[in-house]
Amino acid sequence: MSESREQVQEQIKVQGEVVRKLKAAKEAKEKIDEEVAKLLKLKAKLSDNESATPQKFTLKTPKGTRDYNPDQMSLRLSVLNKVIEVFKKHGADTIDTPVFELKEVLTGKYGEDSKLIYDLKDQGGEILSMRYDLTVPLARYIAMNKVSSIKRYHIAKVYRRDNPAMTKGRYREFYQCDFDIAGTYDPMLPDAECVKVVSEILSSLNIGDFVVKLNHRKLLDGMFEACDVPQDKFRTICSAVDKLDKVSWADVKKEMIDEKGLDEKSADKIGEYVRLSGGEELVEKLLNDEKLKNVKSAVQGLEDMKLLLKYCNIFGIKNQVRFDLSLARGLDYYTGVIYEAVLLGDEKDRKKGEETIGSVAGGGRYDNLVGMFDTKGKQVPCVGVSIGVERVFAILESKNAASKTKIRSSEIQVYVASAHKGLQEKRLELLSKLWDGGIKAEHSYKSNPKLLVQLQYCEEQQIPFALVLGDSELERGIVKFRDVLTRKEQELPIDNLVEAIKWNLSNKGY
DSSP: OHHHHHHHHHHHHHHHHHHHHHHHHHHHHHHHHHHHHHHHHHHHHHHHHHHHSOOOOOOOOOTTOOOOOHHHHHHHHHHHHHHHHHHHHTTOEEOOOOSEEEHHHHTTSSGGGGGGOOBOOOBTTBOEEEOSOSHHHHHHHHHHTTOSOEEEEEEEEEEOOOOOBGGGTBOSEEEEEEEEEESOOSTTHHHHHHHHHHHHHHHHHTOOOEEEEEEEHHHHHHHHHHTTOOGGGHHHHHHHHGGGGTSOHHHHHHIIIIITOOOHHHHHHHHHHHTOEESHHHHHHHHTOTTTTTOHHHHHHHHHHHHHHHHHHHTTOGGGEEEETTOOOOOTTOOSEEEEEEEEOOGGGSOTTOEEEEEEEEEEEOSSTGGGTSTTOOOOOEEEEEEOHHHHHHHHHHHHHHHTOOOOOOOOOEEEEESSTTOHHHHHHHHHHHHHTTOOEEEOSSSSOOHHHHHHHHHHTTOOEEEEEOHHHHHTTEEEEEETTTOOEEEEESTTHHHHHHHHHHHTTO
C-alpha cells in the first residue's frame, strides 16, 4: 500500500514538472511572437520608407540594345522599304511568328551557337526561349501548317545572348530581314534567285562594293572526308573553319588540333583547300582533284556549284560572286549551298578581293530542318537568305555623320502657315481639306504664331512647301503657295486647292 502511495506521489511530481515545462514553453513562445511582431512592424516601416524614397539608378538601355531617334528611324525605315521592295519584286508573301518559341523548338538547331539562346523562366508549364533567328520558326510554321511550298519574307527582331559590338552593328536585340523559298524544285533555281536577291538589295542600298561568297556543305563534308577527318567531327571542324573570316588560318588550325582533337596531318590537308577561291575554273580544278573526285558528296557539291555559277552568270552577277572554300557557316541545319555577302573596303586600303568591313548577308539551303518538326518526318526542301540590316544601318549612319548629311525624319509635304493674327480657324479648315485629300500636312499649335518662326520651322524640318494664309488673299479666294527652298511663291485658288497642290507636288517630284 505504501509503495502504491509513493508511486502516485512520483507520478504527481512528474506531471507537475511537465505542466511547468509547458507553461514555460508557452511563455517563451509568447515572447517570441512578440519579438516577431516587432520585427514585422519594423520591416513594414522600412519598406514604406524605401517606397517613399526611390532608389537612385543609372538610366540606360540594357547591354546590347539601343534607342533610335527620329532621324535614325527615318534612315532605318528607308532601308527596310528598299529591302521589302526587292522581296516583293520576287513574289514573296510575308508572315509573322511569336517573338518566343518553345525551347525544344530551338534546341539542337544552331550547333555551338546554341549557348547564345536567351532562355525564359517557366511560364505556366511551358519552357520558352527568345527566337535566335527567323529560319527555325519558319520551319516550325511550315511543319505545323502542313505547307508544301511558300516564298516568304519576314522582317522582325531576334535575340542573342552574345557579346555585343555596338559600333559594328552587332547587338543582342536586332532586326533580321529573311527571304526564303520552300518546296521541291529543280536544282539551283531557287538558290540562284536568293543570290540574285542579295545582289539587288546591296546594290540598291548604295553602301559600297561587295562580293557574295559561295560554297556547298556537301563539298565541305566531302573535303573533310578526303582529309581523313572523323565523321563525328565534321560539324565541329566546320564551325572552326567558319571563323576564317575573323582570324588567321594558324589560329583556326590551332583550334582544330588543341580544342577539337584533330590530327595535325588532317588539319594541314584542310588548309590546302580552305585557302582557295575563284570561279568556274576552280570548280573544274576541284572536279579533277584526285582526293575529291573519289568522294561522292564532294562531287555532288561541285556539280551543284557549277550549275549555280552558270545561273549567276545568266543573272548578270558573275562579277559579284566568288566560289570560296573558306566559307563554312557553322549552323548545323545547312545541307547544301551556303553563301555570305561581305562589303569590300576602299581599293587603296585593301588588297584586291580582300574584305575589310565584314558580312552583311548570309544564308543557304536547309533541306532537313522542316522534317525535324513534322510528326511523320516529312521533308520540305528550303533555301533562304538573311540580310544583316543592323550592320547596314551602322554603315549608313557613319557615312551620314561623316558627311554631315541632314536626314529628313518626317514626310510632311505642306506646312499651313498664317501671315498674321486671327487665322487659326481658317488654318484648321484648309488643313482638314489637305488631309482629306491625302496630302501630308501640318501647322503650328499656337493660335497666333509669327510668320518668320513658321517659315524657319519649314527650313529646319526640310518641309518643301508652305501654304501662307493672309486676309487680303482669302478675300480674293486664293492662298500663297511657297517653295521653301527657292522662296518663290505662286497663288492657288481655294476652290480647287487640293488638286492644285497635288499637281505642284507631282511636278516637283513629291
